[in-house]
Amino acid sequence: MLSKVKIIFNLQLILNIIFFIYLVLSKNYIKINYIVFSIALLILIVSLFNPKIKIFKLSSNFLEIATLPFIFRYLASNFIQYLSLLNMISLPLIGCFSCLISFFINFPLVMVNYRKIDNWFLRLISVQALMISYELLAFPLIGNSIIDALLRYRIIDIISFFIIAILILKKWKINFRWNFTIVHMTITQALTVLLLLIFSIWLIGFNQFGNMGSNLSEAFFYWKDIIQSSLNINTTAFLKAITPSFMEEIERFFNISILLLATYKMKYKRWTATLGSAFIFSVGHWPNLLNHISLNDLSTQIITTFSMGCLFAVIYLCTGKLWLIIAIHFLNDLIGFSITSTSPYSLRLGILTSYYNGMLTSVLIFVLPLLASVLILSFKETRQLINNNIQKAIN
Structure with a gap:
C-alpha cells in the first residue's frame, strides 16, 4: 500500500514540475515559481534516490513537511486557474475538478512523509505548515453558487483536514477523542x-x-x-x-x-x-x-x-x-x-x-x-x- 502511495507522491511531484516548465515556456510565470520549481525538483531527486545518510534524510524530511503543503496547493490552484482560462471545459466541471484536487492533494504527502516524523518539534512544524497552507492558498472560484460556496467557505478543506488529521494521529499513535470520558470529578x-x-x-x-x-x-x-x-x-x-x-x-x-x-x-x-x-x-x-x-x-x-x-x-x-x-x-x-x-x-x-x-x-x-x-x-x-x-x- 505504501509503495503505491509513494508512486502517487512522486507522480504528483513530476506533474508539478511539468506544469512549471509549461508556465515558463508560455511566459506565464512569476519569480516565486523558480523557488517552487527548485524545491519540488530537489525533493523529487531526494525522494527517488532515498539517501541513507541520516542528516540528509532529516534535512529532506524537514524540507518536505515545511514546503510541500504550499507547493502542492499553489501549483494546483494555478492549474485550475489555467483550465478556466482555456474556455475548453465547462466551468461546473472545472469546479468539480477543483473540489476533488483540493480534497485529495495532501493525502500522498501525509501517507509518505508525515507518518515518518517522530520528533516532537518537527511534528509541530508539520501540522502548522499544513494548517497555514489551507489558510493562504484558496482555490479560484468559477461562478457556480454551490461549488463556490464549498470552496469559499472551505467546506471541502474542513472534511479533508479532518480525515488527514485522523490519519496523521493514527500514524503517530495518538488517540483522537471528541469526548474524553472523565471517570470521576469531585x-x-x-x-x-x-x-x-x-x-x-x-x-x-x-x-x-x-x-x-x-x-x-x-x-x-x-x-x-x-x-x-x-x-x-x-x-x-x-x-x-x-x-x-x-x-x-x-x-x-x-x-x-x-x-x-x-x-x-x-x-x-x-x-x-x-x-x-x-x-x-x-x-x-x-x-x-x-x-x-x-x-x-x-x-x-x-x-x-x-x-x-x-x-x-x-x-x-x-x-x-x-x-x-x-x-x-x-x-x-x-x-x-x-x-x-x-x-x-x-x-x-x-x-x-x-x-x-x-x-x-x-x-x-x-x-x-x-x-x-x-x-x-x-x-x-x-x-x-x-x-x-x-x-x-x-x-
Missing part, C-alpha cells in the same frame, strides 16, 4: 469547571460587545439591546464561523497532544501544553497581514489570541471534550461575523473606548482569560483533575 472540581465555562461564554460577549456599551453595565453585562440592534445571524456568518472554529481546534488538539507526549515526564507538563499551544495558535494568525490588516492590529490580535488560546487549552484539559471548545470558538466567531457595521451600537464609541485610547477592552480580554487559566492550572482541585486527564490521555 463537586468542587465540577463547580470550578462550570464557572470556567460560564466565564468563557461571558468573555465572548464582552469581547464582541464591550466597546459598544454607553455605560459600564452595558459594556460588561447588559447586552440585550446591543444584540437586538447589531446582530444579523445568517447563512453566510454561519458558514464563515465553521471553518476557523473547527480547523483551529483540531490543530490545538494536535499541538496539545504533541506537547504532552514530549513533556510527559515533566512536572509542569500542563503549563507547557497550555502556553505552547496558545503561542502556536497566536502566531499562526500572521497570514492576516496578507489580508491588509495593519501590523499594530495584528500585534493586538496575536496578544489577545494567545490569552484566549490559553483559556481554550485549559477548558480542554479540564473537560477532555474537543467538541466543547469547538462550540465555544464557533459561538465567538459567529457573533463576530454577524455584527452589522451599520447599526447605531457598532458605529458608536462606547464608554470603554475613553480609557487608554480604547485599549482597555483589549487589555481586559488579554488579562482576564490569562488570569483564569493561571488560576485553574494552579488550583489544587483542578490541577489534580487536569493531571489525571493528561495521564489517561497519554496512556
